[in-house]
Structures are given as structure tokens and as C-alpha cells.
Amino acid sequence: MPREQFDRKLREIHDDVLIMSSMVEKAIQRAVDALRNRDERTSNAIISDDLAINAKRYEIEELCIHTIALQAPMAADLRNLVAVLFIASELERMADHAEGIARITLMLGDEPLPRPLAEISEMGTRTVDMLRRAMTAFVERDDQAARAICDEDDVIDTLYDTAYHAIIQEMIRNPADVQRLTYMIWTSHNLERIADRVTNICERVIFMVTGQLEEINVSRY
Amino acid sequence: MAIVYVAVVGVVDLIVGLTIGHAAWQVALAVGASTVAVTLLTVVLVWPRLRQLEAATNVARALAEGRFDERAEGDDPQFGSLAAALNAAGERLGRMVDALRLERAQLEALLNASSDATVAVDRGGAIVYMNEAAAQMFGAARQEAGRAFIEVVRDHDLNALLAAAAQRGERSVRVVTYGPAQRWLQATAVPITGGGGWAALAVFHDLTEVRRLDSVRRDFISNVSHELRTPLAGIRAAAETLQEGALREPVAAAEFLGHIQREADRMTQLVEELLELSRIESGAAPMRFASVDAGALVRDTVERFTRQAERAGIALRATVPDAPLHVAGDAERLDQALGNLVANAIKFTLAGGEVEVTAAGTGGQIMLSVRDTGIGIEREQQGRVFERFYKADQGRGGGTGLGLAIVKHIVLAHEGSVSVESRPGHGSTFTMVLPRG
Numbered sequence: 039m040p041r042e043q044f045d046r047k048l049r050e051i052h053d054d055v056l057i058m059s060s061m062v063e064k065a066i067q068r069a070v071d072a073l074r075n076r077d078e079r080t081s082n083a084i085i086s087d088d089l090a091i092n093a094k095r096y097e098i099e100e101l102c103i104h105t106i107a108l109q110a111p112m113a114a115d116l117r118n119l120v121a122v123l124f125i126a127s128e129l130e131r132m133a134d135h136a137e138g139i140a141r142i143t144l145m146l147g148d149e150p151l152p153r154p155l156a157e158i159s160e161m162g163t164r165t166v167d168m169l170r171r172a173m174t175a176f177v178e179r180d181d182q183a184a185r186a187i188c189d190e191d192d193v194i195d196t197l198y199d200t201a202y203h204a205i206i207q208e209m210i211r212n213p214a215d216v217q218r219l220t221y222m223i224w225t226s227h228n229l230e231r232i233a234d235r236v237t238n239i240c241e242r243v244i245f246m247v248t249g250q251l252e253e254i255n256v257s258r259y
Numbered sequence: 260m261a262i263v264y265v266a267v268v269g270v271v272d273l274i275v276g277l278t279i280g281h282a283a284w285q286v287a288l289a290v291g292a293s294t295v296a297v298t299l300l301t302v303v304l305v306w307p308r309l310r311q312l313e314a315a316t317n318v319a320r321a322l323a324e325g326r327f328d329e330r331a332e333g334d335d336p337q338f339g340s341l342a343a344a345l346n347a348a349g350e351r352l353g354r355m356v357d358a359l360r361l362e363r364a365q366l367e368a369l370l371n372a373s374s375d376a377t378v379a380v381d382r383g384g385a386i387v388y389m390n391e392a393a394a395q396m397f398g399a400a401r402q403e404a405g406r407a408f409i410e411v412v413r414d415h416d417l418n419a420l421l422a423a424a425a426q427r428g429e430r431s432v433r434v435v436t437y438g439p440a441q442r443w444l445q446a447t448a449v450p451i452t453g454g455g456g457w458a459a460l461a462v463f464h465d466l467t468e469v470r471r472l473d474s475v476r477r478d479f480i481s482n483v484s485h486e487l488r489t490p491l492a493g494i495r496a497a498a499e500t501l502q503e504g505a506l507r508e509p510v511a512a513a514e515f516l517g518h519i520q521r522e523a524d525r526m527t528q529l530v531e532e533l534l535e536l537s538r539i540e541s542g543a544a545p546m547r548f549a550s551v552d553a554g555a556l557v558r559d560t561v562e563r564f565t566r567q568a569e570r571a572g573i574a575l576r577a578t579v580p581d582a583p584l585h586v587a588g589d590a591e592r593l594d595q596a597l598g599n600l601v602a603n604a605i606k607f608t609l610a611g612g613e614v615e616v617t618a619a620g621t622g623g624q625i626m627l628s629v630r631d632t633g634i635g636i637e638r639e640q641q642g643r644v645f646e647r648f649y650k651a652d653q654g655r656g657g658g659t660g661l662g663l664a665i666v667k668h669i670v671l672a673h674e675g676s677v678s679v680e681s682r683p684g685h686g687s688t689f690t691m692v693l694p695r696g
Contacts, residue, residue: 053407060415154637156683
């Protein structure tokens with residue numbers, strides 16, 4: 039199959055992955071915003087939009103498998119498609135975590151947040167930014183940038199630690215709030231997992247560029 | 260003529276030669292002479308024409324290459340008219356291209372003058388044009404032509420609009436949020452038919468500010484109504500209780516009347532603060548500017564709030580330099596602004612915490628800060644606390660929500676600025692920067 043045709047297919051697949059990552063970025067950002075603003079409507083929308091994200095993942099997977107089967111790519115081209123397969127799957131799981139946060143907002147209902155979001159807000163902003171830059175590294179085949187993003191996961195882990203301990207302290211002070219405070223721990227855990235999956239994407243970018251499969255940053259959780 | 264003469268002589272010579280019998284060498288001589296004669300004749304007659312043809316070819320080539328200023332010269336009756344025709348074509352094409360270039364520059368200027376972002380894409384979703392506003396809005400370089408739209412804007416909602424227009428010919432208008440700053444964009448996408456490589460065009464109009472103002476207006480009306488309704492409900496309930504018999508029981512009657520009075524006071528305070536805010540904001544309340552000692556201002560304010568802080572179990576202290584720090588301002592208004600900040604700091608700090616009021620000066624500016632170790636303000640709320648009725652912590656305090664708005668407008672009337680730095684759970688610092696007096 040001519041090279042041009044393969045390149046065109048690859049571009050199409052890349053565009054689809056970027057569309058999917060934008061869907062996931064928005065889902066994470068909107069999930070944290072909806073929790074802060076106690077916005078049930080947005081939370082419900084995030085839950086129903088997750089179906090579209092899942093569908094996009096299968097669409098990308100099918101495109102990749104189709105291209106691999108028909109064009110039998112080698113070396114860098116094959117790594118590229120394999121990386122896309124992994125990235126799509128990671129993105130899909132991230133969206134599930136965002137959906138988890140939306141469900142927490144629904145569970146909290148009209149009750150006020152037991153404490154300000156504080157670190158959780160910060161975790162949300164940072165993970166969305168990390169994901170966006172990880173996808174830029176993917177498009178630009180920039181393994182250095184991917185490595186740098188992996189290092190940032192430590193900041194997220196520290197924020198998670200701080201939030202976790204602060205929430206436990208709050209539980210001790212106000213045992214009546216334990217249930218709602220547990221939801222806050224779940225939220226921060228969801229965000230910590232999302233950041234960890236961003237590092238997985240970065241590892242795939244490094245693999246795609248260098249051909250080396252390495253674990254860059256082992257999360258503490 | 261000389262050549263013709265030589266040729267004629269040659270031929271005559273040949274005839275004469277033949278007749279007198281020196282055949283061989285004379286034939287050779289004659290042929291040679293004829294060849295030279297013909298060649299010379301050709302050079303003299305054809306060369307200038309060839310040169311004119313070459314000049315015409317050069318002009319044609321220049322036209323093909325897009326250079327319209329090349330001209331050919333020619334006086335030959337045939338080639339001269341070709342040169343003239345090519346020259347005319349060159350001139351006309353040059354004028355047309357100049358006109359098109361001008362038109363393009365004007366259109367480009369029009370598109371760039373617009374604050375709306377404009378992007379055109381081809382059928383495959385690659386950018387074929389973007390104006391300056393678009394480059395700015397999407398944080399892209401203008402040389403993004405050729406890159407996929409999704410790669411540059413990284414937003415699937417915007418991409419879907421353009422893709423629907425480019426691939427399915429759908430025209431649509433939608434309001435979507437864009438980017439980490441969640442800007443509100445009204446996106447209009449239209450398909451283009453007969454636009455060459457342009458398959459669809461989208462215009463993005465930033466509605467963020469309009470929506471913000473609209474939300475401020477709606478919040479304002481809803482807040483004023485809410486703040487007035489609460490005391491009104493209290494007054495009404497007390498009045499009804501009085502009507503239903505409490506009036507005949509002096510002790511109860513006095514209590515309900517007291518309640519009515521307190522609620523009326525609350526409404527009066529709200530209305531007065533609103534009027535005050537409106538007066539400061541519109542400049543209707545004249546500022547009585549004088550040289551005010553910021554140190555004395557801080558000390559007086561701290562003294563005024565000492566008892567209140569003690570009751571709340573908060574350590575309140577003033578940190579001021581020994582030398583006087585003069586601010587150009589209205590002493591009464593500045594006292595009101597600083598008082599509002601200290602009252603807030605006490606309200607939002609738990610027992611055992613501290614509040615420090617500081618005056619300091621650098622260059623032409625005086626800084627008045629109020630630092631507390633209170634509950635702090637979330638980052639998202641920090642920008643909004645100076646808005647009327649905005650309450651970062653809805654559950655705490657029974658304030659009108661106008662205190663910080665008043666502070667902001669007093670400081671603005673002094674051509675100063677006020678800002679907040681805060682870490683949730685650790686405390687906040689409000690700083691007023693005022694011109695030195």
C-alpha cells in the first residue's frame with residue numbers, strides 16, 4: 039500500500055485520538071467544576087457523555103486494527119499504532135474516573151460540601167493540564183516533554199497525601215460528616231488515578247519515539 | 260548592396276571563367292563566394308528579427324513566472340506587433356494582479372480588524388486560513404496552515420462543528436466553552452461551496468465578558484431580593500403575631516416590636532450600604548482628600564476592634580513603622596475600608612487564630628494589609644470576593660455581602676488597588692495599595 043495512503047490513515051487516527059482526549063479533558067474539568075458548584079445537570083451529562091467516549095475508543099481501536107491488518111506496518115509505524123491503542127484505552131479509563139466524580143456529586147445531592155475542595159481543585163486543574171501536554175508530546179513525538187510530565191505526578195501524589203490527611207483529620211473532628219468526607223477521599227483518589235494514567239500515556243509516547251518500553255515514574259499508590 | 264554586388268561579380272566571373280576554360284577552381288571560388296554572401300545576407304536580414312523574437316519569448320516566460328514588469332521592444336512589422344501584444348498583456352495582467360493583491364490585503368485587514376476569530380478548513384479538517392484573532396484565541400502561530408484544526412484548538416466540540424460544515428455541508432451556531440479558562444464562545448460554522456480548498460469557515464465570538472456581566476446583573480437582582488426578603492419575612496411574621504393577639508400582652512408585644520425594629524435596622528443598613536456603594540462608584544460622593552497617616556489609621560482601627568477580637572478569642576495586633584506614612588486620601592473612607600477588612604478577618608478566623616494589620620511604604624506607594632490565619636478562600640473564589648453580594652462562605656456570618664465591594668470602590672476612588680492572597684485552611688491577606696500623600 040502506498041506510503042501516502044498510510045500517512046493519511048495515520049493522520050486520521052491521530053486526529054481521532056486528539057478528539058477523544060479533548061472529550062476526556064472536558065469530562066474531568068466539568069466533573070470537578072460540577073462538584074464545586076453542586077451541578078447535578080452537568081454531572082448527569084458527564085455520565086451520559088461517557089458512552090460517546092467509549093464509542094470513540096472502539097472506533098479508534100477498529101481503525102488501528104484495520105490499518106495494522108491491511109498495511110502490515112513495521113517498526114516505528116507499528117509502534118505508533120500500538121501506542122495509539124494503549125492511549126485510547128487509558129483515555130477511556132480516565133473518563134470512567136471523571137464519571138466517578140460526577141456520580142459523587144449526585145450522591146452528595148443538596149448537602150453542602152463537608153470542606154472546601156482546596157487540594158482537590160488544584161489536582162483537577164493540574165491533571166487536565168498534564169493530560170493536555172501529554173497529548174501534545176504525543177502529536178509532536180516529544181519524548182523529553184513526556185519524561186518531564188511523568189515527573190509532575192509527584193506533585194499530584196503530594197496533593198493527594200495532603201488532601202487525604204486533612205480529610206481524615208476532619209473526620210476525627212466531625213464524625214457526623216464521615217460519609218460525605220469519604221466521598222471527598224474518593225474524588226481525590228479518582229484524580230490521583232487520572233494523573234497516574236497520564237504518566238502511562240507518557241510512557242507510551244516514549245516507547246513510540248525511542249522504541250524503549252520503560253516505567254518512568256512509579257506512583258506511590 | 261555590397262554583398263549582392265560580390266555575388267553578382269562571382270556569378271559573372273563563373274560564366275566568364277567557364278567560357279575561358281579555368282573551370283575547376285573558378286567553380287569552387289564562385290560557390291564559396293555565394294555561401295559567404297548568403298550567410299552574410301542571412302545574418303544581416305534575420306538576426307535583428309531573431310533578437311526581437313527572443314525578447315518576446317523572454318516577456319512570455321516572465322509572464323508565465325508571474326513577473327509582469329518585463330517588456331519587449333520591436334520595430335519589425337511582424338515581431339513588433341507580437342512584442343506590443345505581449346507588453347499589453349503584461350501590463351494588463353500586472354494591473355489585475357495588483358488589484359487582486361490590494362483586494363486580498365483589504366480583506367485580510369478586514370478579517371484581522373475583527374475581534375472575532377475566523378478559521379477556514381479544507382475537507383480533511385486541515386486549517387487553510389486563520390486570522391490574528393483566531394491565532395490569539397487558540398494560542399497558535401498564524402503559520403498553522405496545513406495542520407489539523409483539532410491539533411491546533413484541541414477541542415472536540417469546536418472540531419465537530421467545523422467537520423459537520425466541511426464534510427456534511429451543515430450550517431450551525433452553538434455556544435460552547437473553550438480551554439482551561441472555560442471561555443464562552445459563540446461558534447458559527449458554514450460550509451463553503453466553490454471555495455477551492457476552503458470547505459468550511461467558522462467564526463468564534465467570545466461571549467465570556469457578556470455572560471459574566473449578565474450573571475453579575477442576575478446575581479445582583481436575586482441577591483438584593485433575597486437580602487430584603489429575609490428581614491421582610493421576619494417583620495411580617497412579627498406583625499401578624501401582634502395582630503393575632505400578642506398586642507394585648509405587653510411583654511410579648513415589646514419583644515415582637517423589638518424584633519421588627521432589628522429587622523428594619525438590617526434592611527436600613529443594607530439599603531444604606533447599597534446607596535453608599537452606588538455613590539462611591541458613580542463618583543457622587545465627594546472624597547475629601549488630605550494627608551492621612553497610615554500608621555495612625557492602622558492603630559485606630561485595631562483599637563476599635565480590640566474588644567470584638569477578644570470576644571472571638573483572636574489575637575489582633577498592629578504592625579506600623581515609627582515614622583509617619585502619609586497617604587493621599589479621605590480619612591473617613593479609608594477608615595471604613597480598613598474597618599471592613601478587619602471585621603471580615605475576625606469573622607472568618609477561628610478562636611486561637613490571629614489577625615495582623617500592617618502599614619508599610621515602598622516608593623510612591625503605601626500598603627495597608629490585613630493578614631489572618633482564618634479559613635481562607637478557594638482560588639476560584641478569590642477573584643469574585645470583591646463582587647457585590649458575593650459570599651465565599653455562604654454558611655458563615657450574616658453580612659450583607661457588600662463589605663468588600665465597598666472596600667474595592669473606596670480604593671478605586673483613591674486611584675489605588677486592592678488584592679487578596681489566600682490559601683484555604685491557612686488564612687488570607689488583603690492588601691490595599693494607595694498613593695503616597
